[in-house]
Amino acid sequence: MNTLTVLASGASGASEDVFTPPGLELFDYPPLIAGVSWFTKPVLLALLSTLIVVIFCWSAFAKPKLVPRGVQNVGEMGYMFVRDQVARPFLGKDADRWMGLLLSIFFMVWIWNLMGVIPIIQFPVASHIAFPIVLAISIYVLKIYLGIKHQGPIGYFKNMMFPPGLPKPIYVLLAPIEFLSNLIIAPFTHAVRLFANMFAGHIILAFFSLVGFWFVFEHLTPLGVGLGVVGVVMTIAMTAFEMFIQFLQAFLFAMLAAMYIGNSLHADH
Amino acid sequence: MSDGKLRPEDDGRDFASAAWSIPSYLLAGMILYGGAGMLLSRWTGVVAFTPIGLILGVALAVYLVYRKYGS
Numbered sequence: 359m360n361t362l363t364v365l366a367s368g369a370s371g372a373s374e375d376v377f378t379p380p381g382l383e384l385f386d387y388p389p390l391i392a393g394v395s396w397f398t399k400p401v402l403l404a405l406l407s408t409l410i411v412v413i414f415c416w417s418a419f420a421k422p423k424l425v426p427r428g429v430q431n432v433g434e435m436g437y438m439f440v441r442d443q444v445a446r447p448f449l450g451k452d453a454d455r456w457m458g459l460l461l462s463i464f465f466m467v468w469i470w471n472l473m474g475v476i477p478i479i480q481f482p483v484a485s486h487i488a489f490p491i492v493l494a495i496s497i498y499v500l501k502i503y504l505g506i507k508h509q510g511p512i513g514y515f516k517n518m519m520f521p522p523g524l525p526k527p528i529y530v531l532l533a534p535i536e537f538l539s540n541l542i543i544a545p546f547t548h549a550v551r552l553f554a555n556m557f558a559g560h561i562i563l564a565f566f567s568l569v570g571f572w573f574v575f576e577h578l579t580p581l582g583v584g585l586g587v588v589g590v591v592m593t594i595a596m597t598a599f600e601m602f603i604q605f606l607q608a609f610l611f612a613m614l615a616a617m618y619i620g621n622s623l624h625a626d627h
Numbered sequence: 628m629s630d631g632k633l634r635p636e637d638d639g640r641d642f643a644s645a646a647w648s649i650p651s652y653l654l655a656g657m658i659l660y661g662g663a664g665m666l667l668s669r670w671t672g673v674v675a676f677t678p679i680g681l682i683l684g685v686a687l688a689v690y691l692v693y694r695k696y697g698s
Contacts, residue, residue: 536655
C-alpha cells in the first residue's frame with residue numbers, strides 16, 4: 359500500500375483536499391543508483407524479467423523427461439500454445455525452427471506485462487515505449503534480412519510492392535501504399551500496439567485504485583464513500599481485465615512477429 | 628504457400644494476415660495521398676486537395692485490400 363500513499367500524497371500536491379487523478383508522473387522513475395542515470399525501475403524489471411524467462415526455460419527444458427513433471431509440464435503447455443497458435447498458422451513446416459525465438463518473445467513480453475499487476479512491483483515494463491521498440495526493430499531487421507535472403511534483394515521488394523493480379527497502370531498508385539504499409543507503418547504499429555495497451559492499462563489501474571484509496575481511506579466522507587467503493591470494485595475488475603489484456607498483447611506481439619517472418623520466408627501467394 | 632499442400636490452418640493464416648494488414652494499408656493510403664493532397668493544398672492554396680487526397684488514399688487502400696484478400 360505504500361506506493362499508493364506516496365501516489366496519493368504526491369498527486370494531491372499543493373491543495374490537500376482536492377482529488378487529483380494520476381498522470382504521467384506514474385512513469386517517471388529516478389535512477390536507482392545515484393549517478394547511473396539509465397538504471398531505473400523499468401530497466402531493473404526488464405533485467406529481472408529476462409532472468410525469470412531464462413531460469414524458467416532452463417528448468418523446464420534443460421533436462422526433459424519423457425513423462426513431464428512440475429516445471430516441465432508448465433513449460434510444455436506454453437510451448438504447445440505458442441507452437442499451435444502462433445508459429446504453425448503462419449510458418450507451417452518452418453514453425454519448429456522459429457520456436458526458440460517466438461517462445462522467448464512470448465514469455466518475455468508476457469512477464470514484462472505481468473509486472474504491471476504483481477503487488478509492490480506494479481509497473482508494466484512495456485509502458486515505456488523504448489522496450490517494445492527494441493523488440494519491434496529486432497523483428498523488423500530480421501524480417502528484411504530473411505526476405506532478402508529467401509526472395510532475393512530485388513524479388514523481396516518486387517513481391518512486396520507489386521502483388522500479382524492487378525491491372526498494370528494502378529501499380530503506380532498502389533506500390534507506394536504497399537511500401538509505406540509494410541516497411542514503416544507495420545513495425546510502428548507492432549511496437550505501439552503493445553506500448554499503448556500497457557500504458558493505458560497502467561493509468562486505468564492507478565486511477566481506480568487512487569479513487570478507492572482517496573475516498574475510502576484518505577478522505578472518508580458520507581457522500582464520497584460510495585464512489586470509493588466503486589473505485590475499489592473497479593480496481594479488482596480492471597486488474598482481472600488487465601491480466602487478460604496482458605496475455606493477449608503478448609500473444610499478439612509474438613503472432614505478428616511470426617506473421618512478418620512467415621511473409622518474408624514465402625512471398626504472399 | 629510454396630509447398631503446394633493445403634493445410635487446414637491456411638484459412639486461419641489468410642484471415643489473420645488480412646485482419647492485421649488492413650489497418651496498416653488504410654493508414655498508409657491516408658498518410659500517403661492525404662499528405663500529398665496537403666502539400667498540394669499548401670502549394671496551390673486550394674484547400675479542397677487535402678480531403679480529396681485523403682479519400683483517394685482510402686479508396687486506393689480499400690481497392691488494394693479487396694484485390695489482395697477478397698476472394
